[in-house]
Amino acid sequence: MxxxxxxxxxxxxxxxxxxxxxxxxxxxxxxxxxxxxxxxxxxxxLLIVKRDGRREPFDRHKLLQGVRIACAKRPIAMTEIERIVSQIEEHLFGLGRAEVSSNAIGQLVLEKLKELDSLAYIRFAIVYMAMEDVETLQQEIQRLLAEPK
Ligand SMILES: [Zn+2]
Structure with missing residues (x-):
């Protein structure tokens, strides 16, 4: 542009x-x-394909809300959350595709949160990824528990 x-x-x-x-x-x-x-x-x-097959336009505010909820009461600045959302948005539109699955977006959020905050990562995984990847989630929780304080 x-x-x-x-x-x-x-x-x-x-x-x-x-x-x-x-x-x-x-x-x-x-x-x-x-x-x-x-x-x-x-x-x-960009259209988001939801798990039940319905499509809706990509909504930055919805994504921001989801990440904010996952990061609630964690030491993460709002500017950091905004930055993550912007990066994900740029990535999605950079794909040049008409449609992206909500699951693919969830994975992108998880990648970002994993680098940022383990607890926010796990919260997001539980809420948004539901039962889709229980094994990874278990590994992640174990890793977190094993980490020295
Ligand atoms: Zn200029």
Missing amino acids: QCPYCGQADSRVVDTRATGDGIRRRRECQACRKRFTTYEQISEA
Whole structure:
């Protein structure tokens, strides 16, 4: 997405909102740091395929909420959570696909949380990944318990 101020193609998404007929994105130019807004029609927007097969447009706020809940009462700054969500969002849109499964997004969140905070990671795994990967979860809990305090 080209910056309307300096023409650089390198921009970072800072916010995404679904509007009635599309997706509105706030972007920050990585060269001049100015912010601008872009609109995408729903047909160009990324669809999330849920476990039951239903599809819904990607919702940054929903993702942010999920990560926030997992990180509740952990020593994790809101800016850190925002950063994780932005990275995941950029990754997803960078795939250039029309649809991504909710499970794939959950895996991305888990990867990020694993580096950040073991307890937040386990919470997210329990809530969002449900029974899908119990073995990994058990290994992770064992690893956590074995860690010296
Ligand atoms: Zn610029």
